[in-house]
Amino acid sequence: MMTQLTARTAPPKFTSRVLAGLMGAMLLAAPATAGDLDLDSYLETVREESGLPALAAAVVKDGKTVAVAAVGTRILGKDLPVTLDDRFHIGSNTKSMTATLAGMMVDEGRLRWDSSIGEVLGDDVKGMSESLANATLEQLLSHSSGIPSDNESIGDLYFNADVFDYNLSALRVHLIDQWKTNEITVPDGSPFQYSNLGYLIAGVMIEKTSGTTWEQLIRERIFEPLEMQTAGLGPQATYGKLDAPVGHRIGPDGTVTPMLWGPAADGPQVIAPAGNAHMSVVDYAKWAGWNAGAGERGPELVSADTLQQLHTPKVVTPIRKNPPPGTPGTGDYGFGWGFVEFDWADKPLMTHNGSNSMNLAKIVVDLDRDLAVVVMTNYPGTTADEAAGKVMQHLYEAYAE
Incomplete structure (x- = not known):
């Protein structure tokens, strides 16, 4: 039986490698408004303040990943540093796929x-x-x-x-x-x-x-064309290995249990179309960037008219007080995407949250600016939601100008 850890246990400090290249391109310098942003250091600060095991984020501008980092540990309280290739669960963000x-x-x-x-x-x-x-x-x-x-x-x-x-x-x-x-x-x-x-x-x-x-379809027609080499389905870690940031379950009394493998490490696979994909922050940035490009860049997964349909609001989302992390609380909804007016953006942005109650991921896409931000953590709940939201806002504001 795995020893349970209290929710207040602070994980040790780890930092990731700096990405030197992505898909054959050099890491681009941050725009002037991004200033001297050191993404590794910034994420580490947020991670420590929030008590998260691991935290990863990326910014994609004009189809190029201009900033990416992953910090922390694969299991809360353990010395298992994450890397940029580590797989995080994206939960309901699978719906857009x-x-x-x-x-x-x-x-x-x-x-x-x-x-x-x-x-x-x-x-x-x-x-x-x-x-x-x-x-x-x-x-x-x-x-x-x-x-x-x-x-x-x-x-x-x-x-x-x-x-x-x-x-x-x-x-x-x-x-x-x-x-x-x-x-x-x-x-x-x-x-x-x-x-x-x-x-x-x-x-x-x-x-x-x-x-x-x-x-088969999601692998053959989304993961492979976009060269999302780490993308997969179900629990993040390979069965019997600790080769990815595992999710964590918070009990009613506040105890935290790392969920390693097997059925308990993800939602039931029967509802996979609603949300069971996982991938590295680098590969999730590819999905974000493809959508931010609004079909102007390959691969041509769908026609331009169909992509516009996917990116168009269809219904109004009623305001929900304290919605569960991973579900929308306001705005509009299209096909697998929400459209939300954030108080830190000058117009509604395409966005979604995802959580299988053990992990959490956020994505925001600005189609006009060809800009996207993704944030991922292997921890659930309000604390993770607030921390990831803080990072998403900070990176969007830094790179939107």
């Missing part, structure tokens, strides 16, 4: 934005409620279908013994079959309800029309 896969299916004529669940999955899931069958891909990707946020009954479907009897694609269909008779209702006012189940169903629609598993 699932939405992009859906966009590929639209471009190929396999799906339409208004394709309904019943139209695509009716032969595999017979007897769906009329309201569920009528929900569309566009509604699923924008959390506006009427499918509710995770609750106890939905959670029971994620965590059950059926996982031992099915491949993941079949397990997802089986899960929908178990939930199919539920009637769904769009709330009065904003239709927005943050729904992991909705993204699971969108993932099944992608699998059905492509004839390929979601897991």
Whole structure:
């Protein structure tokens, strides 16, 4: 049994290597407004103040990573320094990748934005409620279908013994079959309800029309074209190794347990389309930079029209007080992206948070400036959310001019 550590235990100080090159290009000098920013030192200060095990961040401008660093340790209280190649979990930030896969299916004529669940999955899931069958891909990707946020009954479907009897694609269909008779209702006012189940169903629609598993598609059509060599799915660390910053679970009494490998180290894999990707900060910067370029740079994963659809707000997000870290609390929502007015930016920015309750990641994209910032940590909760948000704001302000 691993010894539990208190939440107040301060990890030892470590700093990362400075990145000398990325994809064959020299690390660019920071713009004048970034001044003498030493990202390693800055992240280390924030990490120590917040008591985080590890903290990583990157800034991408005009397709070039202009600043990147990773500091801290893979396990709270242990002498296991992180590196720039270390994999961090991005949680629900995977949703923008699932939405992009859906966009590929639209471009190929396999799906339409208004394709309904019943139209695509009716032969595999017979007897769906009329309201569920009528929900569309566009509604699923924008959390506006009427499918509710995770609750106890939905959670029971994620965590059950059926996982031992099915491949993941079949397990997802089986899960929908178990939930199919539920009637769904769009709330009065904003239709927005943050729904992991909705993204699971969108993932099944992608699998059905492509004839390929979601897991294969995200590797072959996003990770590989963008040369995201560290990107993978599930828990960050290789089974039996401590080769990545592992997530940490905070108990009700404040004790902290590093979650190393196995099922407890990530959310259930059946909901992977809603959020189970991991990758290094360097590789996550590639995804951020590709989106910030708004299709002006390769690779051409989707058409320009489809990318614009992905980057366009669809529904208003009602204000939510104290939303769980990793879920939106205000703004608008598109397909896998939120659009938020921050008090430190001159216009709404494209953004998302991700957390599997053991890790946390943030991304913000300014399409007009071709600028993006990513922040990642292997720690959950409000403290991590506030620290990562502080870093995101600081780096955006430093490089936005």
